[in-house]
Amino acid sequence: MSNVKAIKQKIFKKIDQQKEDLTRLCSKIISIPTENPPGDTTELARFLKEYIESKGLKASIHEPKKGMVNVVSSLRRENTEPHLILNGHMDHFPAGERGKWAFPPYSGEIIEGKIRGKGAADMKGGLTGSLFAYILLADLADDFGGNLTIMLVADEESAGPWGTRWLLDNVPEVRGNAVIDGEPSGIDSLAIGQKACFFIKLKTLGAAYHGSTSAWTINDNAVVKMSNLVPKIQTLTRLTGRAPQELEEIIRAQKEWFRSSNQQGGADSLERVTVNFGNIRGGNSAQPNVVPELCELDLDFRIPVGLTSREVARELQSEIAKIDRNVEYEVLQEIDPNWTSPNEKVVKLGISNVDQVTGRKPQLGISLWGSELPYFRSRGIPGICYGPSPVQMGTTNEYVKIDDLVTVAKVHSGIAIDYLMIN
Secondary structure: OOHHHHHHHHHHHHHHHOHHHHHHHHHHHHOOOOEOOOOOOHHHHHHHHHHHHHOOOOOEEEEEEOOEEEEEEEOOOOOOOOEEEEEEEOOEOOOOOHHHOOOOOOOOEEEOOEEEOOOHHHHHHHHHHHHHHHHHHHHHHHHEOOEEEEEEEOOOOOOOOOOHHHHHHHOHHHOOOEEEEOOOOOOOEEEEEEOEEEEEEEEEEOOOOEHHHHHHHHHHOHHHHHHHHHHHHHHHHHOEOOOOHHHHHHHHHHHHHHHHOOOHHHHHHHOEOEEEEEEEEEOOOOOOOEOOOEEEEEEEEEEOOOOOHHHHHHHHHHHHHOOOOOEEEEEEEEEOOEEOOOOOHHHHHHHHHHHHHHOOOOEEEEEOOOOOHHHHHOOOOOEEEOOOOOOOOOOOOOEEEHHHHHHHHHHHHHHHHHHHEOO
16 A cells, blocks of 8 residues: 555544544534625634634634635645645525524534534535644645645625635735635535626616506606516526537536436536526615616526626627616626636546545536636636535525535545645
C-alpha cells in the first residue's frame, strides 16, 4: 500500500470513529439561524472561529459589511503551492411559515440517521463535512507540499458582494489553485459546471384612476399589463443550448442519469432555459379601489451551457415589445453558464476519491442551481461541487443524511491529500 493510500485510509478511519462528533457539529451549526435575508452570519461565524481555534488552529474574521461575517483559516500562512481551497456558505433561505414545518426549523434534531433543520442540505451539511476534513488534515500539514485553506462565507443566497467575491478581491489567502465547494450535489454526482443565474426586474407603468373607472381604464392598469407579459416570458423556455464538445458526452450521460433516477424534471431542464416568477408587487394603495400605476416582477432565469444571458435578454426584450414597449428593465444578477474542464486535476481527483469512498464512479454533470464557483472560475481557478443530497432544499422539513456527511468529509479529505501530499 502506497504511503498516500495508507494516510487516506487512516483519515477515513478517523472520520468513522468520530462520526458522533461530526454529527453533533452539524447539528450545532444548523441550530444557529443565518437566514438571508437579512444574511446576518455574526453568531455562526463567531462559533466557527472559536471551534477552529479550539483545535489549535488560527482563524480570521472578515466583515466587509455589518453582519456579513466571513471566516478564513489556512494550515500555512506563507504563499505555498499547490494551494487547495475548501469553500462553504453559512447563510440559507428563510424558514418561512413555521406552522408548515413538521419540526422546529432550527432544532438540529438528530433522528433516524438524519440531522433536521433549515439549511441542512443547502449547505450546512457540506460546510460541516469540509470543516471536519480540514480539522483532521491539520495533523498532516507538515507532509503537504502546499497549502489548504477553508473559507466559510456569508452573502451567497443573494449572490451578494460581501462573501466569496469580496474575499477573492481583498484577501490573497483565499486565491488558490483549485477549489472544492460542498454545495449539495448528491453523493453519486460531481458537478463540474452550472447553468447561468440571470435575475431580472421588470416594471410595467400605468396611470392611477379611481377603481370605479376600471372598465375603460384597464389598458392603464400596470398589473394587467404585467399579467399579459407572463405568457410571453414563459415562451423563453423554448430556448436550448448547444454544449461545447468537451461537455457533450457528459451532458448526454447526465440526462440519462436523471431519467434513470426518476428525475425527469432535471433531464428536461438541463439543456433548456427555465424561468421562475419569483416576486410580484403591484398597486399603490392599501385598498383595491385604485387602478395601479406600477407593477414589478422579479424573474429568475437559469440558462444552459451553450447560451448566454445576453442572448436570453434579447429574446426577452423582443417578447416584451410584442405586448408593451413601455416596460422598464433592470438586471439584478448576471452570471453566465460556467464550467471546469473535465481534464483538470481537481476533477480527476474528485472522480477517483468518490469511487474510492462509495465504490461507484460519480456522474459528472452541470448543476441546475448556483454556487460560488463562478467567482473562482472567472479568475482562472478550477473548481468542483461535491456535497450531500439536496433533500428538501429550499423548502420545509429540510434535512441532511448523516451517512452523506461522513461521505463528504472523506471525499473532501481524500482529494486534499492527493492534491497536496508529497509522494
